Amino acid sequence: MEPLIKVQCLKHVYPDKTEVSVCGLDFIVSKGERTVILGPNGAGKTTLLAHILGLLAPVEGVVEVMGLPPYKNFNEIRKNIGVVFQNVDEQIIGPRVYDDIAFTPRNEGLSKEAVHEKVMKVAKTLNIEDLLNKIPHYLSGGQKKKVALAGAIVMMPKILIMDEPFDSLDPKSKVEMLDMINCLNKEYGITLVITTHDINLVLGLADTIYILNQGNVVAKGTPEEIFMQDEILRKANLEPPILVALFSRLREKGYDVISPISLESAEEQLLLILQNAGRVGEGVSS
Ligand SMILES: Nc1ncnc2c1ncn2[C@@H]1O[C@H](COP(=O)(O)OP(=O)(O)OP(=O)(O)O)[C@@H](O)[C@H]1O
DSSP: OOOSEEEEEEEEEOTTOOEEEEEESOEEEOTTOEEEEEOOTTSSHHHHHHHHTTSSOOSEEEEEETTBOGGGSHHHHHHHEEEEOSSGGGTOOOSSHHHHHHHHHHHTTOOHHHHHHHHHHHHHHTTOGGGTTSOGGGSOHHHHHHHHHHHHHTTOOSEEEEESTTTTOOHHHHHHHHHHHHHHHHHHOOEEEEEOSOHHHHTTTOSEEEEEETTEEEEEEOHHHHTTOHHHHHHTTOOOOHHHHHHHHHHHTTOOOOOOSSHHHHHHHHHHHHHHTTOTTSOOOO
């Protein structure tokens, strides 16, 4: 099956002559996949997203979304992609939250009733009905992210692109955002492409991870595969999630554990170790 997104050895030159390349492994995203892009500052993650969105045109290489070069088919491609930019202030434009979310459906010429139905549905999905009358400018950072997400998915796009969705969120809001994003993927089949520096959230978010470093796509794999590759991570200024690091230390000490992909899997394995040591239920305190 044709991938939804394909990028092969992309080269971009910004007006000030800064050259950015995303070469090495091909960047391929299939329908329904949750793809996370990791990499140090300046690796080219946002540049890659801008190409997928058709905001930039490559000097060399292939960028295709649904088989088409996005920059040449901007309107058609953008109908199928929702986006939440890193700085959401730049994308929230409505005088009230309701108008902001209603922007795209109104633009598409939907009737007043149809627009209202869409806005209310997405507000309910993201649990932001109480914000609809507010002035976006005065919302908190986390609320703004949710409003931007609502605007991005109000037309239920095939693909959702998010640049640093957890940036500046408090721990509880990060988990809420993570759950919302996963729900959009699970319930509505939306394909996800996400960049983040929040490595500890990646285990619960990614089917596939790509690592970008110094102009190259240096690794692609499942979280389990990626977080085993210490050398690649180190070179890209990345550290494995804390749970993965802990379990690799346990392995080094001879415990028969596998890298956990969730808190639940870590808990299960730790309880087993404690059970085998005969200490579960003893209220271990030392
Ligand atoms: N508009 C621009 N004009 C000139 N150079 C730019 C522009 N936007 C980005 N760059 C440069 O392109 C390179 C890649 O930047 P990009 O924002 O894609 O990296 P990133 O991986 O998203 O970084 P971060 O993790 O810090 O967000 C950097 O060297 C950056 O300075």
